Structures are given as structure tokens and as C-alpha cells.
Amino acid sequence: MKKFMLIDDDEIFVFLTKKTILKVSADVEVQVFADGQQAISHLQCIAGHTNLFPDAIFLDLNMPVMDGWEFLDEYQKLEDFPFNEVPLYIVSSSISPYEMDRSAGIPVVTEFIIKPLVKEKFLEILENL
Amino acid sequence: MINPSPTPDQANTPAILHLLGIIDAEPEEEFDNIVRLACLLTTAQAATLTFINQDRNLCKSATGIDIINLEIADQQLSSYSSIYREPIKFHGNLLLGHLTVAFIQPTDLTTGQMEGLRLLSRQLVNLLQMRLPVVNRSVRDFYESILNNIPTDIVVFDTEHRYLFANPGAIKDEELRKFIIGKDDFEYAVYRKRDPAIAIERRAQFQEVKDTGNTISWEENQKTAEGNTITYLRRMFPVHDGQGRLVMVIGFGIDITERKELENKQHKIMEQLGVQHKQSIDFCNVVSHNLRGPLINLGMLAEFIRESVDPGEQQLLISKMEPVIDNLKSTFNELVESIQVREETDLKMDELNLNACLSETVRSLFDELKKAGGNIHADFSGAPVLYCPQKYLSSIFHNLITNAIHYHSPDRPLSIKLSTQTKKNTVVLTVQDNGQGIDLLKHKHNIFKIGKVFHRRPGAKGLGLFMTKTQVEAIGGTIWVDSEPDHGAIFSIEFVNQSFGAL
Structure with missing residues (x-):
């Protein structure tokens, strides 16, 4: 079973994206975090357990408490960074070139996906894993 | 020629x-x-x-x-x-x-x-x-009249920093001008009973020119008798003879006040432009997130509804559209409003009774305040009247009190204290709560930014404080915050030009 972390505060988007993902593959677990802080806490917990590692991370940028950028800062600072093999996709409603440029400069970011996360895109990601 | x-x-x-x-x-x-x-x-x-x-x-x-x-x-x-x-x-x-x-x-x-x-x-x-x-007397007269009439300070020193020449630009008084020839700045300071600080500074500059053989230049402010500040650009440079020996050092200064003022103005404009540019990027990002986000959700919902064959599921999906549309509407209105505030240039200042204005806000938030167990204490004796556009003050009160309600601590009943103080011709309004507070170490730079939300609260869009700041700045005021996590927050707003009411 594949595990995906979905970090996004927009409940309706989370509901719809989960639905999309499950439509493509039933053999998938979607773990939802409403902000960067909660996601970081989770990642810190599982850092020692490779069997619990997510297969991919989907990260929104605009979130309360700890936004996507702050998350990326903290994420890269994780001790002995164990998540090198985990692809991280920014999934944002932003179409700002500034944010895309900024994300391009961050090595842990695999790709910048503009919302919505459509079936075809998810399928492609799944096949690349 | x-x-x-x-x-x-x-x-x-x-x-x-x-x-x-x-x-x-x-x-x-x-x-x-x-x-x-x-x-x-x-x-x-x-x-x-x-x-x-x-x-x-x-x-x-x-x-x-x-x-x-x-x-x-x-x-x-x-x-x-x-x-x-x-x-x-x-x-x-x-x-x-x-x-x-x-x-x-x-x-x-x-x-x-x-x-x-x-x-x-x-x-x-x-x-x-x-x-x-x-x-050549006529030629000498010619040069002398240039040196004496040029709107520039010119002095010439010998190799020991004694004055060989000073033009009236440098020393206006003729007696003093005669006195100083052959003397140095220290003697001049003693003669004029002045602080030798300038003499010490000048000697160091002279020494630098003498030692390095380089021209030095610096800017210097001087206060006139009328209290205006004049900025001089000063230069000191050595003059050598054919054998490379130092013959004299020339110092001159020109009044660059006008240029300086323009420079300052330009600098301010550039800063403003920078801030505005940053704001417009922030604004675009928020529009893109807060408007595009719900639109994407609506699009996805519509697609799922079309694809769904289960009437029960269709109903569920339709019910999810309503909050998205409401969200879109309110975001849209708030964004439009904030643009309008920035576009408004001819603002009418109303003479406002703070107590009356606050009462109105409190009435409109009565139910929410009651739910939070809120208690409001206002003491506007420091400045009972404020000059500000009515709708701005209402909006400021509304935003700050709504924030205090939203982020009150679950551990204690909400208490909000408001007061005013008069300082010169400004009035400072403070709104203090005992709520969750904000971690300023982390969020100091983002607190008034558009789209920034610091607590987990559904529906928060990060427009309230951005709006308040926009309004405060539109009338030339400033807003700042003091806060610690779990120790509440104190918002202070300084309103300028408040004295004309007292005249």
C-alpha cells in the first residue's frame, strides 16, 4: 500500500483530492495535515522508521501557523535528513511565477503542480514511484 | 575665459x-x-x-x-x-x-x-x-573676485594645516578672514570660543590627505541660525610641486542641500515603490490563493457531480459548493474593499466620539463577545475625540475586536482593554487583549501581511490586519503590535494630525 502525505488546510480541496487519488488507486493511504507544523511533527516521529515513510508528499503553500515555505525550511533542517528518496510536490493554487522560481531553487522540491491535482497527473506520479 | x-x-x-x-x-x-x-x-x-x-x-x-x-x-x-x-x-x-x-x-x-x-x-x-x-593686477582681481564670489567655501592650507587663504564663502566675516591667515583650526576655535571637536576632526582629515596624497570627500550637515539643515559636500585635496613635494592642501565645500533633499525624496519614493511592489506581489499571491483556490474547488466539485451516478453522493457534493461560494464572495468583497482603501486619496476626516463609535461595534459583535465570555473596558479620557474617517475607525475597531474574540484563550475569559493617549498632535489608540497572543519572534515581519494566518481557525484568510494596516496608513498613521504567546496582544495605532481640532 502506498502512503501519501497531503499537507493542506483547505478542507474541501483535501476531500476532493483524496477522492481523486482513491479513484485512481484503491491501494493508497492519504495522510492529511492541516498545516506545516503538524506535518513536521509527524515526519520527526517517523524519521527512524523507513517502513512508515511516505511514498510522496503533496504540499500546499498558503497555510496558517506554518506555511509551505516555512515547512520547507524546517523539512530540510531535519536531523540527518532521511527523506532524500521521497518526492515532494508543491500543489498550490498560486500561478505566481515568483513562487515557481522560488520553489525551483529548493532541491527537495520535485515539481510545482498548479491545483487541481488531476487524475492523469496523479497516475503519472504513481507510475514514477 | x-x-x-x-x-x-x-x-x-x-x-x-x-x-x-x-x-x-x-x-x-x-x-x-x-x-x-x-x-x-x-x-x-x-x-x-x-x-x-x-x-x-x-x-x-x-x-x-x-x-x-x-x-x-x-x-x-x-x-x-x-x-x-x-x-x-x-x-x-x-x-x-x-x-x-x-x-x-x-x-x-x-x-x-x-x-x-x-x-x-x-x-x-x-x-x-x-x-x-x-x-596682471586686473587678472589677479579677476581671479580674486571669482574666488570671493563663487558660492563655494574655499580654503588653502600650508603643509602644516595653517590657513593660507579663506574665501568669504568659508569665512564670511572679513576680520575673521584676516585673523585666520597663518593660524590653524585650533587657534580659531580658541579665538571664537568654540568646541575644538571640529578642529580635531579637520586635523585628522588633513593628516589623511597629507599622508596618503589622496583627495578625500565627505558630506556634512550644518544647522543655520534659522534651524534649517544645510548639507555640504566637502573635499580636501593635496597640491604637489614638480618634484612631488606637498605644496598646499585645498579644501572646498559646496552646498548640496537641494540635491540632498531630492536624493532623500527619491530614496523615499524608491522605498515606497519597493514596498508597493512587495505588496502587489503579496496581493497577487493572495488573490491567486484566496480566489483561485475556491474556484478550483468549484471546478472539481462540478466535475465530480457530473461523473457521479449516485444521487446521494451528488447531493453531498452540491452541499459542499455553498460554503465555497460564500467564501469566494466574502474574499472578493474584502479584496475589493482593500483596493478601494488604497485608491481613496481625498479622505474626509470625521470628528468622532470614540465611545460612541466603539459602542456601535460592540453592539454588532454582541453575540460573538457573549460566546467568548468577553468583557470590554474602554478608557478614552486620554483623548475622547478622534479625527478619522468614520468607516475606517469602525472597521479598525471591528477587526481588532473580532481578532481578540477569534483568538481568545480557552483558559480564561476574554478581556479587552481600550485606551487613548495624546502625544503632541497625535493620538495613540491601544487595544489590549488577554488571548493566545502571537509569537512575534517568528511572525514579526508577517503580522500585518496579506494572507498571513497564525492560528488554526477555519475560514481565517489573513485579511483583517492587512486591511487595518492599509486603512491606518491611508490616513498617515502607523500600527504596531506587542505580544507574547499566551499573554495576549497589544495593538497600538498612532493617528496623526490630531491637533487641528484643538485650535
């Missing part, structure tokens, strides 16, 4: 004599002495000094003979038996006239006497050359 001082050549011989002050001048002792020396040296009975004036010789000085007519002195000498004429040559080749000795008896000059005459002739030339500065 100044006309170069005349260079003597054959063509203008008379001109130089005029310029040298020879022609049409009274008899002069220095020339008379040379003529007498020539007589004594050669034991001649008579001697004359004649200068060429156009085509005739003009007698400047004579001894042993009474000159009847200055222009025909040579003719008077023709009755003598022996005559020796020593030419007077300027610059080695320009014949200006003759030194003539005459003997009644036929006489031969010894080589010594001839040599003596030649030396006297050369001495005459020296004498004439000495007069050149006199010729």
Missing part, C-alpha cells in the same frame, strides 16, 4: 610699455637711480634711459642733461663727442629701448665699464619684469 596676459613681441612693443606703466608716467626713482649709476660707472657727463615709443624714443630718465622735450632727448645728446648705447632687451630679443651714456671729450669705455652697462641694462629688464604682476 580670461584673455591671456599680453606676451611681448615686436608687434605690440608700445603696448607692453604702456602696460608696464612706463609711458605717460611720472619720473620714477628706480629708473633715475639706474641712469645715475650708469653715469658714475662710466664717469660720463650725461646718461639717459629711453624707451621705444612707436617710431620715436621716449626719454624716461636722464642725468647730467636737462631734457627739454622727452621725445627728442636723443637729438640733445648728438652734441656730445662720444656716445655709448646699451640696448634694453626684454626676453632676450625684444628691444624696448636704450641706456645711453655721453661724454663731452672723446672717451673709450673699458671692458669693465661695458660689462657694467650690460649688467645695468639687465637689471633694468628685471625691474620691468617685476612690474609684470602690476600688469
Whole structure:
């Protein structure tokens, strides 16, 4: 079973994206975090357990408490960074070139996906894993 | 351009004599002495000094003979038996006239006497050359009047930092200007009973120029008697002779106040533009997130509804559309409003009773306040009246109190304290709560930014404080916050131009 972390505060988007993902593959677990802080806490917990590692991370940028950028800062600072093999996709409603440029400069970011996360895109990601 | 001082050549011989002050001048002792020396040296009975004036010789000085007519002195000498004429040559080749000795008896000059005459002739030339500065007096006056009238401070120092020259731009008072020549800044400070700090600073600058041989420049502010600030651009640079030895140091300063003011203005505008640019990027990001987000959700919902065959699921999906549409509507309205605030330039200042305005806000938030167990205490005795557009103050009260309600601590009943203080012609309004507070170490730079949300609260869009700041700044005010996590927050707003009501 594949595990995906979905970090996004927009409940309706989370509901719809989960639905999309499950439509493509039933053999998938979607773990939802409403902000960067909660996601970081989770990642810190599982850092020692490779069997619990997510297969991919989907990260929104605009979130309360700890936004996507702050998350990326903290994420890269994780001790002995164990998540090198985990692809991280920014999934944002932003179409700002500034944010895309900024994300391009961050090595842990695999790709910048503009919302919505459509079936075809998810399928492609799944096949690349 | 100044006309170069005349260079003597054959063509203008008379001109130089005029310029040298020879022609049409009274008899002069220095020339008379040379003529007498020539007589004594050669034991001649008579001697004359004649200068060429156009085509005739003009007698400047004579001894042993009474000159009847200055222009025909040579003719008077023709009755003598022996005559020796020593030419007077300027610059080695320009014949200006003759030194003539005459003997009644036929006489031969010894080589010594001839040599003596030649030396006297050369001495005459020296004498004439000495007069050149006199010729150049008009040129000197010209330069001096430039130095004295140029709107620039000019000073010249010797190699020991003593003043050689100061123009009226540097030292206005003529007495002081005379006093300072040959003295240094320390003596000047003592004389004028001034703090030697400037003298110490100047000495260090002088030393730097002297040691490095480089020009130094700096900007300096000075207060005028009227209290205005004048900015000078000052420079100090060394002047060396042909052998590279330091001859003097020149200092000058020009008033660049106007340029400085423009520079400052430009700097402010650039800063403003920078802030506005940043704001517009933030704004675009928020629009893109807060408007595009719900639109994407609506699109996805529509697609799922179309694809769904289960009426129950369709109903569920439709029910999810309503909050998205509401969210979109309110975000849209808030964004439009914030643009309007920034576009409004001609704001009408209302004279507002703070208590009355607050009461209205509290009435509209009554239910929410009650739910939070809220208690509001207002003391506007420091400034009961505020000059501000009514809708802004209402919005400011509404946003700050709504925030206090939203982020009140679950551990204690909400308490909000409002007060005002008057400072000069400003009024500071403070709104203090005992809620969750904000971690300013982390969020200091984002607190008033559009789209920034610091607590987990559904529906928070990060527009409230952005809006408040926009409104405060639209009327020239400032807003700031003091807060610690779990110790509440104090928002302070300074309203400017509040004194006109008291006039």
C-alpha cells in the first residue's frame, strides 16, 4: 500500500483530492495535515522508521501557523535528513511565477503542480514511484 | 575665459610699455637711480634711459642733461663727442629701448665699464619684469573676485594645516578672514570660543590627505541660525610641486542641500515603490490563493457531480459548493474593499466620539463577545475625540475586536482593554487583549501581511490586519503590535494630525 502525505488546510480541496487519488488507486493511504507544523511533527516521529515513510508528499503553500515555505525550511533542517528518496510536490493554487522560481531553487522540491491535482497527473506520479 | 596676459613681441612693443606703466608716467626713482649709476660707472657727463615709443624714443630718465622735450632727448645728446648705447632687451630679443651714456671729450669705455652697462641694462629688464604682476593686477582681481564670489567655501592650507587663504564663502566675516591667515583650526576655535571637536576632526582629515596624497570627500550637515539643515559636500585635496613635494592642501565645500533633499525624496519614493511592489506581489499571491483556490474547488466539485451516478453522493457534493461560494464572495468583497482603501486619496476626516463609535461595534459583535465570555473596558479620557474617517475607525475597531474574540484563550475569559493617549498632535489608540497572543519572534515581519494566518481557525484568510494596516496608513498613521504567546496582544495605532481640532 502506498502512503501519501497531503499537507493542506483547505478542507474541501483535501476531500476532493483524496477522492481523486482513491479513484485512481484503491491501494493508497492519504495522510492529511492541516498545516506545516503538524506535518513536521509527524515526519520527526517517523524519521527512524523507513517502513512508515511516505511514498510522496503533496504540499500546499498558503497555510496558517506554518506555511509551505516555512515547512520547507524546517523539512530540510531535519536531523540527518532521511527523506532524500521521497518526492515532494508543491500543489498550490498560486500561478505566481515568483513562487515557481522560488520553489525551483529548493532541491527537495520535485515539481510545482498548479491545483487541481488531476487524475492523469496523479497516475503519472504513481507510475514514477 | 580670461584673455591671456599680453606676451611681448615686436608687434605690440608700445603696448607692453604702456602696460608696464612706463609711458605717460611720472619720473620714477628706480629708473633715475639706474641712469645715475650708469653715469658714475662710466664717469660720463650725461646718461639717459629711453624707451621705444612707436617710431620715436621716449626719454624716461636722464642725468647730467636737462631734457627739454622727452621725445627728442636723443637729438640733445648728438652734441656730445662720444656716445655709448646699451640696448634694453626684454626676453632676450625684444628691444624696448636704450641706456645711453655721453661724454663731452672723446672717451673709450673699458671692458669693465661695458660689462657694467650690460649688467645695468639687465637689471633694468628685471625691474620691468617685476612690474609684470602690476600688469596682471586686473587678472589677479579677476581671479580674486571669482574666488570671493563663487558660492563655494574655499580654503588653502600650508603643509602644516595653517590657513593660507579663506574665501568669504568659508569665512564670511572679513576680520575673521584676516585673523585666520597663518593660524590653524585650533587657534580659531580658541579665538571664537568654540568646541575644538571640529578642529580635531579637520586635523585628522588633513593628516589623511597629507599622508596618503589622496583627495578625500565627505558630506556634512550644518544647522543655520534659522534651524534649517544645510548639507555640504566637502573635499580636501593635496597640491604637489614638480618634484612631488606637498605644496598646499585645498579644501572646498559646496552646498548640496537641494540635491540632498531630492536624493532623500527619491530614496523615499524608491522605498515606497519597493514596498508597493512587495505588496502587489503579496496581493497577487493572495488573490491567486484566496480566489483561485475556491474556484478550483468549484471546478472539481462540478466535475465530480457530473461523473457521479449516485444521487446521494451528488447531493453531498452540491452541499459542499455553498460554503465555497460564500467564501469566494466574502474574499472578493474584502479584496475589493482593500483596493478601494488604497485608491481613496481625498479622505474626509470625521470628528468622532470614540465611545460612541466603539459602542456601535460592540453592539454588532454582541453575540460573538457573549460566546467568548468577553468583557470590554474602554478608557478614552486620554483623548475622547478622534479625527478619522468614520468607516475606517469602525472597521479598525471591528477587526481588532473580532481578532481578540477569534483568538481568545480557552483558559480564561476574554478581556479587552481600550485606551487613548495624546502625544503632541497625535493620538495613540491601544487595544489590549488577554488571548493566545502571537509569537512575534517568528511572525514579526508577517503580522500585518496579506494572507498571513497564525492560528488554526477555519475560514481565517489573513485579511483583517492587512486591511487595518492599509486603512491606518491611508490616513498617515502607523500600527504596531506587542505580544507574547499566551499573554495576549497589544495593538497600538498612532493617528496623526490630531491637533487641528484643538485650535
